Amino acid sequence: MKPFSGRRAPRVLVVTRAVPGADSSAGERRLIHISAMLAERARVDLVSVGTDRPGDEPARIRALRVDHGVNVPYGGRPVDMVRTLRGRGYGLILVEAWDVAEAALPILRQCQPRAVLAVDTVDLHFLRDARAAATTGRPDPEQQARASRELETYGSADTRIFVSEAERDLYEGLPGAVTSSNAVIPIVVQEQSTASRAPRPGEVVFVGPLWHGPNHDGVNWFCSEIWGDVLRSLPASRFRIIGSNAWGYAMDTAALADCPGVTLEGFVADLSSVYAGAAVVVAPLRFGAGMKGKVCEAMAAGAPVVTTSVGAEGIRAVPGTDLLVADDPADFARAVVALLVDGHLAASVGAAGAAAVSRQCGAAVVRPVVHALLAGVQQRNVPAPERLRARRAPKLAVAAAWRLGRRLQARRQWASR
Known part of the structure; x- marks a missing residue:
């Protein structure tokens, strides 16, 4: 669909960690x-508050504007969040x-x-952190405090968006959680032949x-x-690891490349x-969230998938029919081998998976949910003194915006260690 171009179009601002890219x-x-x-349905501006991925913004900004009708004011530089807010x-x-929301709200x-x-x-980052600590045996002393701040941030927003019904329900079951104005917008997949x-x-x-911890852990575990069990059954098998070690963070991947039959290929532009x-596509995730x-x-592309219960979480798919699920290493290996040796089973699982994920995550399914989020927006009735303070706010917020960008960069670098 074409971007909204009417004069009375509502205005939307998207605040991100970095200018997003399809690649x-x-x-x-x-x-x-x-x-x-x-x-x-609206005039959309997007601003980034992070500074940890310089150099590739121009192509991303052009794609957002030309392909999707999304404006990125002032080249997406972090300080320009305040300039974007002024007068709009x-x-x-x-x-x-x-x-991002904790500092920006x-x-x-x-x-x-x-x-x-x-x-x-x-x-839900607190869920991912708790699972990581339990799986790896490396507790984080700041985990509980960080979880409290995360939940407090959700509570201070007017609306919360979750990626699945499972995470929305988990959040709403927590003490003190806000149980209204919660929406679910899943991963969006393109219809493919x-x-x-x-x-x-x-x-x-x-x-x-x-660079994402659950991915690195999962590939090492696999x-x-x-x-080894897969190779003992099918010695000619090959395992391709596709994915960037983004932004130059150090990551111990040498051991992966030394495994027999394994190639560590890095970034590939055309995933189709x-x-x-x-x-077979594998997602051997031992922890994570969302x-x-x-x-x-992978399911949308018709590829048969083997994953864990963590990897299948939130997806309305039938294990054994739409994808294969195994948490035990031996069971996981048997599932991979079964798909490699039985082409009819692989084709059946791939076709069923594509149909299942399309019913939940297809653009035609998600679009009305996003439009409903916009249609339900009602501007708050603000007293005159508060509006006056708002006009003065940008002058006071410039330094805060700079600090926000630096804090996010420091957090990303710390998390990669």
């Missing part, structure tokens, strides 16, 4: 889809992730007191950026505890050809 991750592709769908009245402000509330402030959880699939015998594929040639884009996108 980065499924999470960023989801944000692009949501922004584009909003732009079908937004009805809806959507903030990506709780850590006070500024946004002060500068745009009439706007409805929505936080996109992306996934599976007729062009030409799986190469023995080819097993993992897709995902290796190589050390599962892949990867999925078309994969005999809906896994790597699983949804």
